[in-house]
Each structure stands twice: as structure tokens, then as C-alpha cells.
Amino acid sequence: MTDSYDGPILEIDQLSISFFTRLREIPAVMDFSVKVMPGEAVGLVGESGCGKSTVALGVMQDLGKNGRIVDGSIKFKGRNLNEMSQEELRQIRGSEIAMIYQEPMASLNPAMKIGKQLMEVPMIHRGSSEKEAYDRALQVVTDVKLPDPKRILDSYPHQLSGGQQQRIVIAMALMAEPSLLILDEPTTALDVTVEAAVVELVKELGKKYGTSMLFISHNLGLVLETCDRICVMYSGEAVERGSIKDVFDEMQHPYTQALFRSIPLPGADKNAAPLRAIPGNFPLPHERPPGCNFGPRCDYFEAGRCDAQDIPMQPVPGNDRHATRCLKFQEIDWNAPLAKSDITEKPEPGRVVLKMDDLKKYYEVAANALFGKRGDTKVVKANETLSFEARESETLAIVGESGCGKSTFAKVLMGLETATEGQILLDNRNIESTAIEDRDTQTVADVQMVFQNPFDTLNPSMTVGRQIIRALEVFGIGNSDGERRKRMLQLLDLVKLPRAFADRMPRQLSGGQKQRVGIARAFAGNARIVVADEPVSALDVSVQAAVTDLLMEIQREQKTTLLFISHDLSIVRYLADRVMVMYLGHVVELGSTDQVFSPPYHPYTEALLSAVPIADTRVKKKHIVLEGDIPSAMNPPSGCPFQTRCRWKSQVPGGLCEKEVPPVRQLGDGHQVKCHLSDAELASMEPVIQIAAE
Amino acid sequence: MEPLSWFEIITRVLLQFMPVWISLIALFTLSIVYKRRLGLYGKLFDSTIGMIGFALVMFWVFTGIFGALDMIITHDPLSQLSGMKNKLPGTPLPRPDEGQYPYYLFGGDNLARDVFSRMVKGAWIVVQIAPLATLFAFMVGITLGLPAGYYGGRLDTLLSFFANLILAFPVILLFYLLVTPEIVETGIPSYMATVLFVFPLIFVGVLLNSRYKTQPKVRTPLLFAVLGILGWLYLSLISEAGSKVSVLPGFLDLFDIPAGILVVFVSVVFVNSPTVFRIVRGLAMDIKTRDYVAAAQTRGEGPWYIMLWEILPNARGPLIVDFCLRIGYTTILLGTLGFFGLGLSPESPDWGTTINDGRRLLQIYLHPAIVPAVALLSMVLGLNLLADGLREESLRD
Amino acid sequence: MGLFILRRVGVMILTGLCLTFLVFSLTNLYPNLEKLAKTQGNFRMSDAEVTSYLERNGYLQPMIVKYGEWLGVVPSYRHENSDGTIQGRCIQPGQAPEDAPHFCGVLQGYWGFSTVFKDEVGSIIATRLGLTGKLMLWVMLLMVPSALILGVLSGMREGSKMDRTLSTISITTTATPEYVSGVILIAVFASSTVGLKWFKGTATSAMESANFENFFLPVLTISLYGMGYIARMTRASMAEVMTAQYIRTARLKGVSFGNIVVKHALRNALIAPFTVIMLQFPWLLNGVVIVETLFNYKGFGWTLVQAASNNDIELLLGVSVVSVFVVLVTQLISDIGYVYLNPRISVS
Ligand SMILES: Nc1ncnc2c1ncn2[C@@H]1O[C@H](COP(=O)(O)OP(=O)(O)O)[C@@H](O)[C@H]1O
Ligand code: SF4
Ligand code: SF4
Numbered sequence A: 001m002t003d004s005y006d007g008p009i010l011e012i013d014q015l016s017i018s019f020f021t022r023l024r025e026i027p028a029v030m031d032f033s034v035k036v037m038p039g040e041a042v043g044l045v046g047e048s049g050c051g052k053s054t055v056a057l058g059v060m061q062d063l064g065k066n067g068r069i070v071d072g073s074i075k076f077k078g079r080n081l082n083e084m085s086q087e088e089l090r091q092i093r094g095s096e097i098a099m100i101y102q103e104p105m106a107s108l109n110p111a112m113k114i115g116k117q118l119m120e121v122p123m124i125h126r127g128s129s130e131k132e133a134y135d136r137a138l139q140v141v142t143d144v145k146l147p148d149p150k151r152i153l154d155s156y157p158h159q160l161s162g163g164q165q166q167r168i169v170i171a172m173a174l175m176a177e178p179s180l181l182i183l184d185e186p187t188t189a190l191d192v193t194v195e196a197a198v199v200e201l202v203k204e205l206g207k208k209y210g211t212s213m214l215f216i217s218h219n220l221g222l223v224l225e226t227c228d229r230i231c232v233m234y235s236g237e238a239v240e241r242g243s244i245k246d247v248f249d250e251m252q253h254p255y256t257q258a259l260f261r262s263i264p265l266p267g268a269d270k271n272a273a274p275l276r277a278i279p280g281n282f283p284l285p286h287e288r289p290p291g292c293n294f295g296p297r298c299d300y301f302e303a304g305r306c307d308a309q310d311i312p313m314q315p316v317p318g319n320d321r322h323a324t325r326c327l328k329f330q331e332i333d334w335n336a337p338l339a340k341s342d343i344t345e346k347p348e349p350g351r352v353v354l355k356m357d358d359l360k361k362y363y364e365v366a367a368n369a370l371f372g373k374r375g376d377t378k379v380v381k382a383n384e385t386l387s388f389e390a391r392e393s394e395t396l397a398i399v400g401e402s403g404c405g406k407s408t409f410a411k412v413l414m415g416l417e418t419a420t421e422g423q424i425l426l427d428n429r430n431i432e433s434t435a436i437e438d439r440d441t442q443t444v445a446d447v448q449m450v451f452q453n454p455f456d457t458l459n460p461s462m463t464v465g466r467q468i469i470r471a472l473e474v475f476g477i478g479n480s481d482g483e484r485r486k487r488m489l490q491l492l493d494l495v496k497l498p499r500a501f502a503d504r505m506p507r508q509l510s511g512g513q514k515q516r517v518g519i520a521r522a523f524a525g526n527a528r529i530v531v532a533d534e535p536v537s538a539l540d541v542s543v544q545a546a547v548t549d550l551l552m553e554i555q556r557e558q559k560t561t562l563l564f565i566s567h568d569l570s571i572v573r574y575l576a577d578r579v580m581v582m583y584l585g586h587v588v589e590l591g592s593t594d595q596v597f598s599p600p601y602h603p604y605t606e607a608l609l610s611a612v613p614i615a616d617t618r619v620k621k622k623h624i625v626l627e628g629d630i631p632s633a634m635n636p637p638s639g640c641p642f643q644t645r646c647r648w649k650s651q652v653p654g655g656l657c658e659k660e661v662p663p664v665r666q667l668g669d670g671h672q673v674k675c676h677l678s679d680a681e682l683a684s685m686e687p688v689i690q691i692a693a694e
Numbered sequence B: 001m002e003p004l005s006w007f008e009i010i011t012r013v014l015l016q017f018m019p020v021w022i023s024l025i026a027l028f029t030l031s032i033v034y035k036r037r038l039g040l041y042g043k044l045f046d047s048t049i050g051m052i053g054f055a056l057v058m059f060w061v062f063t064g065i066f067g068a069l070d071m072i073i074t075h076d077p078l079s080q081l082s083g084m085k086n087k088l089p090g091t092p093l094p095r096p097d098e099g100q101y102p103y104y105l106f107g108g109d110n111l112a113r114d115v116f117s118r119m120v121k122g123a124w125i126v127v128q129i130a131p132l133a134t135l136f137a138f139m140v141g142i143t144l145g146l147p148a149g150y151y152g153g154r155l156d157t158l159l160s161f162f163a164n165l166i167l168a169f170p171v172i173l174l175f176y177l178l179v180t181p182e183i184v185e186t187g188i189p190s191y192m193a194t195v196l197f198v199f200p201l202i203f204v205g206v207l208l209n210s211r212y213k214t215q216p217k218v219r220t221p222l223l224f225a226v227l228g229i230l231g232w233l234y235l236s237l238i239s240e241a242g243s244k245v246s247v248l249p250g251f252l253d254l255f256d257i258p259a260g261i262l263v264v265f266v267s268v269v270f271v272n273s274p275t276v277f278r279i280v281r282g283l284a285m286d287i288k289t290r291d292y293v294a295a296a297q298t299r300g301e302g303p304w305y306i307m308l309w310e311i312l313p314n315a316r317g318p319l320i321v322d323f324c325l326r327i328g329y330t331t332i333l334l335g336t337l338g339f340f341g342l343g344l345s346p347e348s349p350d351w352g353t354t355i356n357d358g359r360r361l362l363q364i365y366l367h368p369a370i371v372p373a374v375a376l377l378s379m380v381l382g383l384n385l386l387a388d389g390l391r392e393e394s395l396r397d
Numbered sequence C: 001m002g003l004f005i006l007r008r009v010g011v012m013i014l015t016g017l018c019l020t021f022l023v024f025s026l027t028n029l030y031p032n033l034e035k036l037a038k039t040q041g042n043f044r045m046s047d048a049e050v051t052s053y054l055e056r057n058g059y060l061q062p063m064i065v066k067y068g069e070w071l072g073v074v075p076s077y078r079h080e081n082s083d084g085t086i087q088g089r090c091i092q093p094g095q096a097p098e099d100a101p102h103f104c105g106v107l108q109g110y111w112g113f114s115t116v117f118k119d120e121v122g123s124i125i126a127t128r129l130g131l132t133g134k135l136m137l138w139v140m141l142l143m144v145p146s147a148l149i150l151g152v153l154s155g156m157r158e159g160s161k162m163d164r165t166l167s168t169i170s171i172t173t174t175a176t177p178e179y180v181s182g183v184i185l186i187a188v189f190a191s192s193t194v195g196l197k198w199f200k201g202t203a204t205s206a207m208e209s210a211n212f213e214n215f216f217l218p219v220l221t222i223s224l225y226g227m228g229y230i231a232r233m234t235r236a237s238m239a240e241v242m243t244a245q246y247i248r249t250a251r252l253k254g255v256s257f258g259n260i261v262v263k264h265a266l267r268n269a270l271i272a273p274f275t276v277i278m279l280q281f282p283w284l285l286n287g288v289v290i291v292e293t294l295f296n297y298k299g300f301g302w303t304l305v306q307a308a309s310n311n312d313i314e315l316l317l318g319v320s321v322v323s324v325f326v327v328l329v330t331q332l333i334s335d336i337g338y339v340y341l342n343p344r345i346s347v348s
């Protein structure tokens, strides 16, 4: 019966889902409709907490104890899932609809061999014999391009890397050739280059098996690359729905527009064309405003109209199945140029304040934590000959994926670890071997840090004000409690938080607000060098822009040297003056932003640039997919650290890449790369990103 | 006079407990009214299990306190009335004096003492010792567990080795070795007390010092005052005229703890500390990886500030839950000691000793053993339920 | 793996040495020895007589030397009496000093002589341990399966009615120490006045021939307390596993609930309780001592009480060594078993 069906695979109609807690009902999804046609990939985007995962779990009818579908229908191949019995659902799950989610490690049973977990699927749904199931598993594992499938089937999940695990999760989902695949942020936990390869794989397999997909992501660029259609969600509702082209190029909802204006697309520039953060905060599900949910943050808000009624989804005439939840979409001039707000002067970099010279940091680790002999240690080279200078008012971005040594570098600079070799000069004073407890207060106050995870950066059991005051106390600022309190309030002003927040506990703040407090705390002692370790990567895009801008603004005012650690090249291009690319402890490329973002590249930079999804339909990217995973720092490859994945390796004669660590090559104007490629080869490189003429 | 019927016994017992009921009702009304403002304690009143547990615990706490004020008891728990030996519950006194309560509500024990009054008095012993001993065990466990978890390495290996050493020691054997008159004679318990009881002092000292280090003007007088008072209490506690440790002259010695109680106290603290140590160490190892700890390090905070002000407050959830469970466990340990006649005096009304007394004639007379057994059971059950409720509530939202 | 076990055994031996030395020191404190002298000689001994008695028996040597002798790594003490005879720890009465071995300690299999039972410590412990072994076997057979079933059943659907009921049961049993549950059980099932009279209130006869009537109550009493505890652990572990992502994966794969519990959750959920069961031994000994005293079952725990309350130093030492040894071995098993159960550790 299902085979002859040719209507939509999935049809969600006016779905509402609520969670029931002790205090109240939380409406997580309201009046949500979407349709997925056979072979189609539909993207679901929105900020965290807007209800994307809830929709996915609603489809799976797995909302947990306190979640309930309160209205609407979910039809899969014409049959309403809401009305199915547990047994019917069980037969559909895994065979007709499969789901993949964020944490690959957590999605696999740690105590069961991979093979068994895969074979289970056909054995349950098709009554396959063990042999048939094994053959199928072998075939699918080969399909997801894992090396040595037999060995993989016989291993436990923890023996694989994150990228491999995610491939296994994908393989598991495809075991029964489902008609619908739901992917909930499948690559968020992965590194960019690995992400690119996994996305590539999903696309390819989707085509091969003719699977329809519901692709959930917070990343517009990723949706652009993978999907045919898109549905933008805001605060539990779909606000805009349509084909990728329509929504990206002719958006018809103010939220979609604001979203695009807040992400750093090529062309954005921190001085000439700064990002526009969406003002205000995401409303909590039980504190939504009357009328349009986006009203309080909308530039086009019209009192008495937008807040007077529930806003229905309306079709946009002329476009294919394009709909928007805005009353005024036909009145708004969507092409009006953005009011060129505050263009700022690019500050001139001042004198050199920080200089690293051949810095090395090696760790000794026990080779085998549990069974190893004592003294049987291995050296992990976390940082290998790092040299650079950073000037006053300058932003130096440090780019690299996990394990490249970014955090180690930050630790050594902060004095939490001491360097193995080389020097760090702060105002021409050596600090590389002065641990933090031996540094004088001024030095400590001068070099401060902003951390990545907003939920972790503040002590949960101390008020916001108290935490800032403590920093002031430690840095010896202010002579009395009163003075310090005053200064603390000024710092809150500086990071644009209301003074009333001083007495709040961190849990009462949103992620972006916490990050602001973290920034205020870092600047408490008038820091001159601030290391920002992925300060915005855990935040939602609309908040990212605001926090980045805040950092830039403080930097301009205080002439701070900003060391901005990130894996996101888009944001780096937007705000950095100079960029340092790291791979497995080595600096592989260093230069000004323009130098790094245009050819000649280091092969790794090239791949990285190609891997970063860009949410702009005009952008044409060269397609470079890296094979394999990042090697472990415990076990680095011989010769060039990048040689296991480099596509240029064959251009270097004599297998030099596998034998010798390449030297640092100066390409002029302070641009340097660490690669054996000849000048001619380097010169022949083409740009990875090109913007099609408008 | 006729013996009381079961119905009359129950009514009279309930009446005897009147002050406890009043206090319980007052406490619950206040707490429920203000529960939204009371943090975790307030949330407890959202959980039925937690409330039942808390009610049981507070019942015994109030009973202990009022009992200590001689309010609930009907007779002197030590006096023996002739003719009341092993009498069943509800038996009237043969010749009640003027103003004397005319019945043994829960009967008489084999020495003709009132079982009811002994039970009430026994509550006071538990309510006094168990929480305090647990508190001390926590001080020791925290003071050692934090650095072990935070620093790791050799210090951790060493401390963990000692903790495991004590944990591998069968508790009962330890009691038999420590709580004997011969050992008390050698002064070992007093020395152990000297060591164990110094931990709260260290704890408070370090706590305040790390907090106010940046403001010497506040710190120095504060430390002097607090440590002075605590030090005096400490010296009074450990020193006892005539024992091995008598450092304070008598007139400065605020109070004396009977050697029997002291040794019981010390052994209970000693037995509990390693477990607390392990829990705190585990929590510290977990929390030290958080960014706010790194933030504290990068602004140059000392290790003790980080341990006590950044790590400890964020470990409080599991610790509070364990605290409740551990009071229950300590109560059981105290009972065990009483059951083997270790430490406390043979006529002490504590529940363990009473059960031990009663069990000899258990086959014939149930009530002398059953009454304290049920009392102990309900108290420990209450603590367990309370811990369960707290755990559930602290995990929610 | 071999290396790992070797290292664990090393730590275990070190722990064992430390603990036995501790016990040795505590039992050989002067007041204990004085009491020993008086019970062996007579209670009106003068201080000088006590000293000379202790001197003659080598009790006045430094503690570490005595410990070495007892362990069997230091040649044992010999004392020449004023009448020229030589007496010593290794010299049996009637044996010529020349024939006696120089070392006689635990390592040589000589555990000393019990002053209370007037018998070799080694043989006393062997018989008593056998009796307790019988008790423990039944305890384990009753306690572990029922605890695991209880825990898994209540943990697999957290918050359900079944969970609430079973949890209340297990909380209640953990709140009931053996001396309370024993008293209540005897009162209900064995009391001669009001009880049901199903079982016997003493287990003395079970030493010879154990049957349901005389053995069930002691076994149940020990089991109850531990059962609740292990069940709580299993429940917590099971409940945690049931909320794990991979259980959701399995559910969304279409695995039926029964198979989710049995195939996916169980192995992961049993890792934690396994360690707990093994680490329960030091405390199970508590239960054994209480129950054997309460039910008058003359096993190992009962011997411990006799030895301790009668100042029978050598016997107490022997009992301590055995119990410490048992505890350490179970800890070792628990460590190794953990590694086997948890694939995340065994490799890498
Ligand atoms: N089990 C739950 N109980 C209560 N509220 C929940 C539960 N799961 C999700 N929510 C709420 O529902 C809303 C939508 O969440 P979710 O679907 O996870 O968003 P997203 O996937 O877009 O990040 C959020 O406000 C979240 O707090
Ligand atoms: S309805 Fe009004 S408030 Fe809502 S998005 Fe449209 S213009 Fe903005
Ligand atoms: S040195 Fe060789 S392997 Fe390394 S990046 Fe250059 S070309 Fe690639």
C-alpha cells in the first residue's frame, strides 16, 4: 500500500505541542504546518528553544512523559501518526522514519558492538536472518565510506572518532531504507571539515536511496547546502516557509531578514558594514507577547495591529508554496537598503604589546591510563614553535579545529601552564615561565580571558554583581566596597546590561547576557590583552552579532589587543585584522585577513574555507572534501601534520611531505605558510569563494 | 485500675505528644505559605515523599527537644517502679503517687522502667549526636576531599589510599577496637578527637581567609575573632580534666564531654569521613573543569578560594542529599554501638542500648525491644525519604 | 590486563599490611596486655608481676618487632627463665627449644592460640568461617537477584506507580538496620506469645543442619538491608540509562520495550550496582555480626564478638586479618569486573 502512495511523505498540519510542568503548560510548538514531498529535503531553522527538536520528536511520537500533542495532525504517507497504536508506531520507527541527532557518541549504545546495533534494524523490521543482516550492515557501512567495514562492525562505539560515529549513526538510520529521515542538528558536535564531509555524505545517500529529509539546523548556510525547501521557526511558530531560493533571496518576514542581517556573510565588514543584531531577547515560551511573537523585536512593528490578533500564515502570491506569518509583508519594502548606521574608523594598530617567539608546549601523558607502566609516557606536542606579534588595538584571530592547540596556547599565555620552550614577551618582559600565582596583579589584570560556554562561564551560586566585584577586589581596584560597587555598575553599563542585573543569579540570565557578564569581568582590571576563546560559538546567531559588536566596541574604546580564537571562518573574516591558522599544534598559515582569505592558501586553509557553509545564494564555492578525521595529537603523522588529508600532497616531489616537517615560508608582507609546495604551485591556486556578480 | 485498651493507649500517647503536633503544624504551615521564597527547602514542600520524610524527621527532632525539657515523658526514664517489671503496654501503676502518671503507656522493661519515656529520652541522644557527628565528618571530608580532587596527583593518591584503608576496615571491628575501656584509657580517642575536631577550625579559617585575603583590614580582625571563639570551643571540647588531653585549666573549660560519648562521637566521625571524602573528591574533580573555575584561575585566585568559593557552593546539591542520608546512617551506627553495648552507659535510654536490653526476652516480651526499634526505623526512614525528596527536587528544572 | 591486576594486588597487599599493623597495634596496647596478663595469671597480680609476665612472653618488645614476629618475618622471641628453661612463642609446651622453628607467624601458618576457646586460632577461624560462608551463600542467593529485579523493575519506568511502590519498599528496607528488622521479624514470625510462630527465633540448630525453619529469618534479616541498598543503586543506574540518548535511538529504531530493557539497558545499568555489591562486603560483615549475635548462630561474626569482648588478642587478630582480606579481595574483584563489564575501559 505504501509503495503506490505518491502524495506528500510527511504532512504536518496545524500541529501544537505542549509540555506540562508542575507550574504551567509550556506551549513549545503552535500552529505548525509543513509538507515534505518524496525525495525532497526540507530544512527547519531557528534559534535554540524555538521548538525544532520538539517538532521532530512529535513526528516520532516520542515526546516523553510530560509532552503532548494538543492539536493538529501529523500524517505520514497519508496515515495520521497521532492515532496509531504503540505497536504500529514501533513498526514505522526505524523502518519508515529514521532519526539522527546531535551527539553521535550518546546515540550509540556504549556496551554493544556496532555490528549488533546495526543488524538489529533489519532483524526487527524484516525478520532478516543474522547472515542477511550482517551483509546488509557491511554494505551500508561501506556506503557511508568508512574504512575497513568488517573491523568497524566488530568494534565498540568508543573505539571510533566522532566523525566515524556520526557515519555509523547515519548508517543505522539507512539500514532499512526509510522513506523519511529526520536529522536534528546532525553535525553540530563535529569539526567543520568533518561536518562538510558528513553533509556531503548525507546529500549523496539521500539521492541514492531517494529518501526525503527533514533537516534541522540553526545554521542557515548548512540548510542552503543541503535542502530544497526551508521553514524558518521563531518561538514555537513557523514564520516563513518556501523554497530555498525564495526565502534566501526574497524573504518575506522581518525575522528572516533580521536573521540574515545578523550573520557575517562575505562582504560584511566590522567598520564599513557592521552586522545588525536583532534587538531584545527571545521570549520564553510562557511569556510570549500578544499578537505577533516577533513584535517586540520587529523593526516594522505597528502597535494596535501587530499586537491585536493572532497572525495567520499567509501565502506569498506569485511564489511556489511560499508563505509568511507577517501582517505587513506586502507593505514592507524588502529591498530598502539597510540604514547605514554607524560606520567607524578602522583604528590603527599601535605598538607591539605581545610577542611570541618559538613557543613550544609539550605535555607528557601516560601512554595508557589504566594498564600502562609508570614512566611509560608519551610526549604530546600541543604547541609547536608558535611565533607571532600582536599590537595594540589589533584583532588577531586564531583559527583551527579541535585538538589544534588553541586552548593550550591560551593556557600558556594566561600562565595556567608554563611553556616548554621559547618565549612570551609582554611589553618586552618575559612571562613564559611565570605561572599565574607568581605574576604580579598588574600582569594578571592585563591579560584576561573570555570563555566559550556561556552556561559555564559564571559561578552559578554567586550573584552577577558579586562576581564582578570579586574580580575588582582581586585586581586591587577601588578602596572601599562602595567604590567597587560603583565601578561594577559602570562595567555593566559598558556591556550594555541593565544595572538591576547586579543582584541576579546567573541562571536568571540568557546565554548572551551571561557572555556579556563574562566580558565585563574580563575587562574589570582594564585588561590590555583579551583572549576570547570561541566567545560566541555557543550563542544563537542573532545574539552572536550583538556580542561580537560589543567586543569590537570595547576594543575600539580601550585599545585592547584581542586574540580571537574560533573555528568559524565567517566571523573571523568579519572581525579579524590578522589570522593565524593552526593544525595539530603547528601554525600553518599566518597573515593579514586579506592574505589568508585569498590565494595562495595553505592547503589546509583552502579546505577549511571550502568547508564553512555560507548562507548566501550568490556565493560559489569550490568543493573540497577532506578525507578522514583529524589525527590525534597523541599520534601525529610523520612529516607535515596535514599530509594525511592533503589533496596537494602529490604535487610535492619525492614524498617530502611524509618525511619532513615543512619550513615556514615567507610570502611577503608578513604572510607565511608552512608547506612544501613550490611557489608556482602556490601561485596556481584559485580562490575558493567567489561571489557571483549581482 | 484496669489496664488501658489499645485505643486508650493510642489516644493517650497522641495527647502526650501534643507539643510536638503543635510545633509540626506551625512549621509546616509557615513553610508551605512561604515555600516559593525558601529555595531548595521550599521546593521540598512540592514533593509528597519529601514532606512525609521531613515530617517524620521533625517529629523526632521536636520529640527530642521537648523530651530533653522533660515535657513529653510520663516518668523518669531511669527510675524503676516495683511491680512494673516486663508489664504490658497500658498497665496501671500499682500505687501511683500524687501527680504521678498512672500508667506505663508502652509497658515496663525488664528493670521495671517506663518504655515510653525511655523512647522519648532516647530520641534526644540521637538528635544531639547524629547530626553533629555527621557535620564533623563533612568538615573532615570536605577539607581533605577538595584538595584531593582539585590538585589530583600524588596528594590525591595518598589521601585516597588512606580513605580506602579506613573503608576496607569492617566498621564493627573498628568499633570493637576503638570503643573499649582499655583504649579509652590509653587516650587514643582523645588524641583522635584532637585531630578530627581541628578540621572545622581549619575549614572556617581557610574559608574566611581566602574570601577576605584582598582586604586585610577586614580579614585580620575577623579571623582573630572567629578563630578565637572557635578555638576556645575546640579546646574546651577536647580537654577534660583528668584525661590525657587537658590543655585548658578548669575554669576556662566550658564543658566536658563524658569519655564514653566522646569516643562514640569520634568513631562515628572517623567511619563516616572517608565516604564523604570520596564524594567531595569526585564532585571537585568534576566541577574543576568548568569555565568559571578557569576564570578564577586566570584572575589569579588562590587554590583555596577556588575550592571553597567556586567549587564547594556548586557541589551543595548532592552534598545536602548525602548529608540527610548520612545522618540516617549515623543513627544506625549509633544504634549498632548501643546494640553491642559499646561506649554508652548500660542504662542509657538510647535506642540501640534499649533494643539490646529488650532482645534477651524478645521471645516472651516484645514491647521493650519493639518500641525503640520502630522509633529508630521511622527516624531513619524519614531521613531517607527526605533525602529522596531533596534529590528529586534539586534535579528538577 | 596482567599488569593492572598485578598493580592492584600490590596496592592490596600494602593496604593489608597497613590495616593488620593497625589492628595489631590497637590490640597490643598496654592496657590490653595488662588485662591479658591478669586473665592468664590472676587478677590480683601486682604491677611488677604483670611486667615480668609480659617480659617473659615477649610482649614488651617494640611494636614493629612484635608485628614482624606475628607475621613470621622476624625470628620469634625467646626468653630464658630463671630456671634455665627457654620459652617462646614458637616453642610448644614440651618441645625442646632446639627443635622449634625460628619463625612462626601467619606466613608459616601459625595464627596463635585462643585464650577463650583454648584452641588454635587457625582451626577456630576455619570452622567458624565455614558456618558464616553457609549463611552468606544463602544471603547472596536471596539478596542479589531480588535486589536487581526490584531495581530494574522500578528503574525502567521512572515515576510510574510500580516505581513508587517498589522504591518505597526498598527505601524502607535500607532504613531498617539488622538489629531492628531482626527484632521485628522475630516478634512477628517467631515470638512465642503473639507471633505467627512460623520460624525459629534462634539459628543455633542451623549450624548442624540448616533448614527453612531455623535459617530463613537470619538470612532474610541480613538480606533485607542490603537488598534495599542495591535495589536503590540499580534503580538510579537503570533510570539514568533509560533517559540516555542511545535508549531513545533504540526506541526510534523500533526496538520493543522489553528488548530495550533487556538488550540495551541492562548491561549498562548493571555496571554501577556490580561495584556496589562488591563494595558492600565490609558492611555485610556488620550484618553478619549482628545477626549471628541476635540469632545465636556461632559463626565468624559471633567469634569476633567473643574475641573482642574477652580480650582474646590472637583470635581477634586472626579474625581481623581474615575480614580485611575478604574485603580487599572483593574490592579487587570489583575492579576487575568493572573493567570487564565496561567496554569503554577494557580497551584503549
Ligand atoms: N521535556 C520538556 N519539558 C518542558 N519543556 C520542554 C521540554 N522539552 C522542550 N521544552 C521546551 O520547549 C521549547 C522548544 O524546545 P526544543 O524543541 O528543544 O527547541 P530547539 O530544538 O529548537 O532548540 C523550549 O522552550 C524548551 O524549553
Ligand atoms: S506582524 Fe508586525 S510585528 Fe510581526 S513580523 Fe510582521 S510587521 Fe513585524
Ligand atoms: S607540506 Fe605537503 S602535505 Fe603538507 S600541506 Fe603542504 S602539500 Fe600538503
Ligand SMILES: [Mg+2]
Pocket: A049, A052, A053, A184
Ligand atoms: Mg534542538
